Amino acid sequence: MRTHRIAAIGGDGVGPEVIEAGISVIDALAGRDGGFGVKATRFDWGSDHYRRTGRMMPEDGVEQLRSFDAIYFGAVGDPDIPDHITLWDLRLAICQGLDQFANVRPTKLLGGMTGPLRPELGQEIDWVIVRENSEGEYAGVGGRAHRALPIEVAMDVAVFTRAGIERIARFACETAMARPRRRLTIVTKSNAQRHGMVLWDEVCREVVASFPELEVDWKLVDAMAAMMVTRPGQFDTILATNLHADILSDLASALTGSLGNGATANIDPTGENPSMFEPIHGSAFDIMGKGIANPIGAFWTSAMMLDHLGEKNAAERLMAAIADVSRAGPFTPDLGGQADTAAVTRAVIDGIRAGPG
Numbered sequence: 001m002r003t004h005r006i007a008a009i010g011g012d013g014v015g016p017e018v019i020e021a022g023i024s025v026i027d028a029l030a031g032r033d034g035g036f037g038v039k040a041t042r043f044d045w046g047s048d049h050y051r052r053t054g055r056m057m058p059e060d061g062v063e064q065l066r067s068f069d070a071i072y073f074g075a076v077g078d079p080d081i082p083d084h085i086t087l088w089d090l091r092l093a094i095c096q097g098l099d100q101f102a103n104v105r106p107t108k109l110l111g112g113m114t115g116p117l118r119p120e121l122g123q124e125i126d127w128v129i130v131r132e133n134s135e136g137e138y139a140g141v142g143g144r145a146h147r148a149l150p151i152e153v154a155m156d157v158a159v160f161t162r163a164g165i166e167r168i169a170r171f172a173c174e175t176a177m178a179r180p181r182r183r184l185t186i187v188t189k190s191n192a193q194r195h196g197m198v199l200w201d202e203v204c205r206e207v208v209a210s211f212p213e214l215e216v217d218w219k220l221v222d223a224m225a226a227m228m229v230t231r232p233g234q235f236d237t238i239l240a241t242n243l244h245a246d247i248l249s250d251l252a253s254a255l256t257g258s259l260g261n262g263a264t265a266n267i268d269p270t271g272e273n274p275s276m277f278e279p280i281h282g283s284a285f286d287i288m289g290k291g292i293a294n295p296i297g298a299f300w301t302s303a304m305m306l307d308h309l310g311e312k313n314a315a316e317r318l319m320a321a322i323a324d325v326s327r328a329g330p331f332t333p334d335l336g337g338q339a340d341t342a343a344v345t346r347a348v349i350d351g352i353r354a355g356p357g
Helices: 015-033 047-053 061-065 083-097 162-177 196-208 221-230 242-254 296-308 312-328 341-354
Strands: 002-011 036-043 070-075 102-108 126-132 136-145 153-159 183-188 215-220 237-240 263-267 275-279
Touching: 002 015, 002 083, 015 036, 015 070, 015 296, 015 312, 015 341, 047 083, 061 083, 070 083, 070 296, 083 136, 083 275, 102 162, 102 242, 102 296, 126 162, 126 242, 136 242, 162 183, 162 196, 162 237, 183 196, 183 221, 183 242, 215 221, 221 237, 221 242, 237 242, 263 296, 275 296, 296 312, 312 341
Parallel strands: 002 036, 002 070, 070 275, 126 237, 183 215, 183 237
Antiparallel strands: 102 126, 102 263, 136 153, 263 275
């Protein structure tokens, strides 16, 4: 039997709640399939760890993760700790330390869900957003000087390299080619950012030239945000920079009815390092401990992780169970229902056990 070793990092807020729900669903899939097993090792890294030790994770945290097949991550963020500490010292430290340079965020209006768009527009949403995950404004280049003086200055430098752009553009092209429409939209802002984004455009054009079967178009990021709302059916696979895709992917998830539905994968396409999978909602401290967090994003994330690990049948079975629950309920409060996390989890597990195959 195949056994996949998973590093489970619940993190902050509702993160541990949805990750534990996700692990129970994965265990149910493994029990139903019988051909694979999952061994989850839990790490208590996050803001509570920071309060105890002064670090979000141990100094050798990235090295501890290298031996795992995948990482299952909950959420990060604490109202009592500056965001730049919680983000940079945990999630971004893992992504950059393991060179997970491709962030993949699928977006689809699940059956039964109603987003803020008119129904005929919402039903057109079926996107995969590919986000460059190592450069841009999140490269960490910059600094502050003359603190608390009238001449105080702070800079964050957007970093774009030919190698970084080329590898994410190639990954996006391959992703688009694997989808039925074979359509790629490249997001830019080179009309205003005349150095880094112009290089982005140039290198992307060089890469897409090697994929003549792709239908490729280009959109400025501000126009893209508007058209995702007004003409969602125009898009399929979307490639954007680290900052632009961060914003657009949250917009995309909100259009499905709740940020709690969103899933994402931080991928090292070379396979040299483990990839990390996480729901895209935040730590949601306002509902922490109430047992009402929406676990759908964590379950969808589980399906992405299983597919990445080669368990395609289990991933499809899980997505079918999610679709059934999204149509018939139960629903957590963010989706207009009264159900708790446990009830949604039980419904998905029941769907897995009752499903065909």
